[in-house]
Amino acid sequence: MNDVLGTRSWENFQDILNGAVGLAEELKPLQQFVLANLILLGETPAPTFGEERRMQLLINRFSEVGLQNVENDDKSNIFGVLHGSEGKRNIAVSAHMDTVYPDSTDHTISVQPGLVTGAGVADNSLGLAVVASLPDLLNRLNIRLKNNLILIGTARSLGRGNSEGLRSFLSNYKLPVHAGVCVEGVQLDRLSHASIGIIRGEVLVRTPEELDWNGFGNTSAILTLNEIINKITDIPLPRRPRSSIILGQVRAGAAMNKRATKARLGFEARSESAGIVREIELRLKEAVSEVASKTGDDITIDIFSTRQPGGISFGHPLVRASRDIFDALQIKPRYEPSTSDLAAFIDRGIPALTLGMTTGSNLQMDDETIDPGKIHLGLAKLLSVLMAIDGGHCEEH
Amino acid sequence: MEDIVKNIETWLKKNTYHHSDFWDLRKMVEEKERHGLTISLCIPTLNEENNIAKEVVLFRSELIDRYPLIDEIAVIDSGSEDRTLEVAAEFGADTYLASDILPHLESKRGKGENLWKAIYQLKGDIIVYVDADITNIHPRFIYGLIGPMIYRPEVGYVKAFYDRPLSDTGIVRPSGGGRVTEILTRPIFSLFYPELAAVIQPLSGEYAVRRHILHDIPFPIGYGVETSHLIDIYKKYGMEAFAQTDLDKRVHRNQPTQALGRMAFGILQTFLRRAGDHEKLLVQTELNHYLRQFQVSKGSFEQVEHFIVEDERPPMITIPEYREKFGLS
Structure with missing residues (x-):
């Protein structure tokens, strides 16, 4: 598990920790891919049960970045596979597409140094933009995982949606899912491993x-x-x-x-x-x-x-590895029980986490705000966790 | 008259596009590379620190890194008092102060000046101009304009048109805008250059032009720059040099009526000069360059005088430094 240039390894968990800060630095200039996807996806309204336009955009993006088997289902979920070099196991990375904002809300996003503002930028256009950007980021960082990465934009997550999208996906997807990561726009210190x-x-x-x-x-x-x-x-x-x-x-x-x-x-x-x-x-x-x-x-x-309440324990290897990665990036984790899609993984006994990508404020208000200057830290955290899962460092023995 | 109607119909059918005609960016990049073209984007600015980052990050990520359609993004500024240039540079644009380009020339200030100096500063075979105040900015604003030129070598100038909602107080209207076009430009085009009336939004600030055309025409530095482009290119190359692309919605700042009056005053000066040169009409008096507008203050009317002269830069090809830089004998 070395990258093409032979400079990155995740065979040994310590290598992941040692490389985390450097990875964050490498990701700084690549944040623009995430910001561009954030603008394109975030300016397309996607109220719960009305995600079709955002879904169509994500289908195009998934196809453009080379995902295989890009599909949508009857719940308006979108998913595609980034095949690993061995492809023995499947890691799901999901972000909910829907937002609390109706079509009539002005979805214009404003970008300024240190500040991105607009309806839904934090919850969850940024999370979705990160998932849409993952293939590009992995490609530019020469990271090829050995396991398959299943990227999912889930519909019907919020409110009356009741995580129907992800639940349906996990019930019907043809391949077993061995681990899951839910990506949320905020907060950077969020580490959710349990659902209340x-x-x-x-x-x-x-x-x-x-x-x-x-x-x-x-x-x-x-x-x-x-x-x-x-x-x-x-x-x-x-x-x-x-x-x-x-x-x-x-x-x-x-x-x-x-x-x-x-x-x-x-x-x-x-x-x-x-x-x-x-x-x-x-x-x-x-x-x-x-x-x-x-x-x-x-x-x-x-x-x-x-x-239902549940989740993986604080001592589960996935949580332990994530804690170490947070430490390596000097992010103090905040163990917030999840109230969102994580429950769908938990209900099926799939070890899973929710991670936030940056800091933000005014959540679910028209002027939701995120700090774009910290996205590289969120990305480094996510990629490090994925490498840890891929390297087999998060399994219970 | 029948000929004009027929010509316009034929031209509209053949040379009017929708941005979705060019959705396949991968194919467009291949075609661009096959023709060995380089493309530059110029964003003229004045106090746009709140808007510029979004345009730069979106175009750079989508149209340079993902699909290498454009080769450079340049922000050419008229002397902003805010952090426009710093912000643009921070997000990866090349930034220039217009007065630093060809600095030995007498200083002039105006959007047209920035556009003209871009011809010297930028390297592209095609230059795309996009305003900085578009709040719903999207890559279509670029690929929709470049598309006709990449696939049709005979097209030299592509103009954008829109359904133009105005954004002023957060309210978005389904149509509107283009008031100066409908009240001034299209009527005078219809009187003197009827075929040009087929250009749906002649004053839109978004267009792409081939260098060999661009360096051959003079540039008014103020409001008249778009009008003069259309007339000069029409006279030289005919309607076949033009195409236009529907870019759907463009949400931008609304302008008060008095500002539109000043714009119309500048456009009229440019138009009368061109129409006189082409012997379309004879202006027998020296033009007055003061526009008087009125406002009510303390119960009485007050005159507000605006001195507006549509100064022009000569064709760039006549500038020795340009000829030297681009190896023109």
Whole structure:
């Protein structure tokens, strides 16, 4: 496992660590490939369930960079294979294509020294751009892995998508996947090796258009929703296993001077324990039923996304190797449990990680921002992890 | 009259393209190399530090490193007060201050000056000019313009046209723009050079030109540069030298009406000079170079005078340094 020039080796794990900083330096001038892909992909809207245009662009890019067997499936996933020199095992590298932004959002990306701004640049146009750039980067660095690299742009990852794209891919792909890496735009210090249990959903309150002065219902859907929120905040949560309920989004009403007849609450409940997640779900449903029976309002709860907790352990060779690589690059890892596509790998027992590519801020706002000056570190981290997997340094014996 | 209609129809059919006609960049690179062509990109700038990085990184990555269609990216600046040149250089462009090129010549300032000096500074057989303020920049802005010239040696000048939404307050409109074109340029072309009315957006700032044509024509340094190109090339080579390519949307900064008035004033000067030279009309008076616009201040109208002279540079081929640099006897 030496490159063509004979200067890079990943037969020995120590060689990967010794070469990590040099690799980051080599990647600095190649960051432009990632930035160009970021502009081209990121300026093409891809709301969840509406990823087709971005998918088409990625098909072209995968084909242009020489991936074999480039295909899309009925879930709008795109995948292609970079054949390894031996091709005995298959390493999947995925990034979700979809974003939280509707078509109507201005997707223009602004590039300035030290700052790239635009809707979705961090979550997850950068991650996708990295996956699209991988064949070019490996080629220019003369790195040819011995195992196959399966590159995937996944659809239907976020929100109601519930990682449907990656789950479907892993269920139906014709070859076994031996390891997986999910690529996210941010954060650079992110090292996710476990997924927490999650339920995501929406509470919808509807009150009659015509106000019934004699009824017991609230005069506004907002007030009813407020009662539900009070009940949710009363749900007891243990400190261990760690658990939380996030009330992430409220939409209600049409105007300041008009009684709100509809109110929506978007929520996510998380726990390290599957039992607690089930308990929270039960309590949420009870809260909704109780308020509905008291007010007479039409209230529904729709839980559209569920994930089981799990993952590989902190001591798994893949995590251990990744920690060492972070150390070699002087990045202090932050062990953040994943709430995204990683669960799809975990559910199938495939050792996998999520890695972030750079630092960023204003996530899921119209002015999402990343620091392009650190992408080379994210790339060096990703390539080093891939070489470690390829070299057999991440397997449990 | 029937001939003109027929000529325009024939020309439109034969010489109007869509950028997707040139999607196969690998094939285009092969064809470029087969003809031994070199291609330079010139981006004229003035205070574009917020926009320039995106253009440079995209064109360099896609059209130099991935598909070697262009051989150099040069930013030629009129004297920005911001960090335009530093940013462009940081992202890999060659950067020049227009006044540093042929520095012994009397200094002139204007976009046309940058375009003219690019002929001396850049090495390409074809020079592509692209403005720096395009927010939806894409490689099609280059390959769409180069395409007709790579496949058709007789084409010497390719002009872009667009559906032009205007971006001012973040609102994107499905059509619009080209106000000076529709109110001034196309009507005067229709009166005096009717075939040129077939050029859908004669004032667009994106075009590609072969060097042998470019160095043969004079350059107004201000608003009239595009108009004069079209008239001069038409007179010398006819419509067959032109092609035009639909580049879809171009999102750019909107200009206030008064700025368009100044542009129209400059274009008219250039046009009248050309039409006079070609004996299309006789201007019997010396032109006044003051444009007066008006604004309301404290309840009364105020005159705002703009002194606009469409100064011109001579054909580059007449400059001794150019002849020497390019080995022209």
